[in-house]
Amino acid sequence: MSATTALIIKTTNFAAIKHKNQRRKDPEKTPYINHPIGVANYLVEAGVEDTDVIQAALLHDTVEDTDTTIEEISSVFGQQVASIVAEVTDQKGLEKAERKRLQIIHAKNASKQAKLVKLADKLYNITDLERSLPESWTEERRHQYFIWAAKVVKGCRGINSRLEEQIDQVLTRNGVEDPANITLLENELHE
Ligand code: NDP
Ligand code: ZN
Numbered sequence: 001m002s003a004t005t006a007l008i009i010k011t012t013n014f015a016a017i018k019h020k021n022q023r024r025k026d027p028e029k030t031p032y033i034n035h036p037i038g039v040a041n042y043l044v045e046a047g048v049e050d051t052d053v054i055q056a057a058l059l060h061d062t063v064e065d066t067d068t069t070i071e072e073i074s075s076v077f078g079q080q081v082a083s084i085v086a087e088v089t090d091q092k093g094l095e096k097a098e099r100k101r102l103q104i105i106h107a108k109n110a111s112k113q114a115k116l117v118k119l120a121d122k123l124y125n126i127t128d129l130e131r132s133l134p135e136s137w138t139e140e141r142r143h144q145y146f147i148w149a150a151k152v153v154k155g156c157r158g159i160n161s162r163l164e165e166q167i168d169q170v171l172t173r174n175g176v177e178d179p180a181n182i183t184l185l186e187n188e189l190h191e
Pocket of ligand 2: 121
């Protein structure tokens, strides 16, 4: 077996253990680990061959949603993977709405590796939302999520046309007209 294959299995196993008690918000309460594996799979399907990016995709929600720290990721998987995960991790302690606003603002300044993870993450979530509405969500909340995703994606364009095309198809099918040219509000341009 190649060293890369072994590393991907080690990373998948780490994420599965960390997310073992979590479920997605869909009505079926899908195991959470389906999400990071699916995000990594979108990247592979889109031709991404950078192992650090695939590992960061597998780990991308561990720091935000579990007791994992960036230092732990750095010591197990190295500084490069840890730095991509850090870039896609919201600052804990901030209000949810503020975190979402900062994602829009920070996307354009992210590294190419982090932008790839963000694109695949948003593609997975909007595809999930198109498939089914989480319990307690209104149609309006889903619509607002599509709009927000389009704004984050706007800052990540120009690095993988396949992911962007897939995202644009889902968004336009769900009422976001011309997602590539979505207008950002004044407070979504600067911190
Ligand atoms: P959301 O409430 O926006 O939930 C979406 C997030 O949940 C995704 O980004 C994804 O994150 C995760 N997720 C888990 N399961 C699914 C699934 N099946 N489909 C799609 N996404 C899933 O996120 P937060 O709880 O972080 O934010 C709350 C914010 O939502 C508030 O601050 C407010 O801005 C907004 N809100 C809007 C309302 C409205 O009606 N417009 C009402 C209430 C809140 P991940 O990739 O990390 O798993
Ligand atoms: Zn995610």
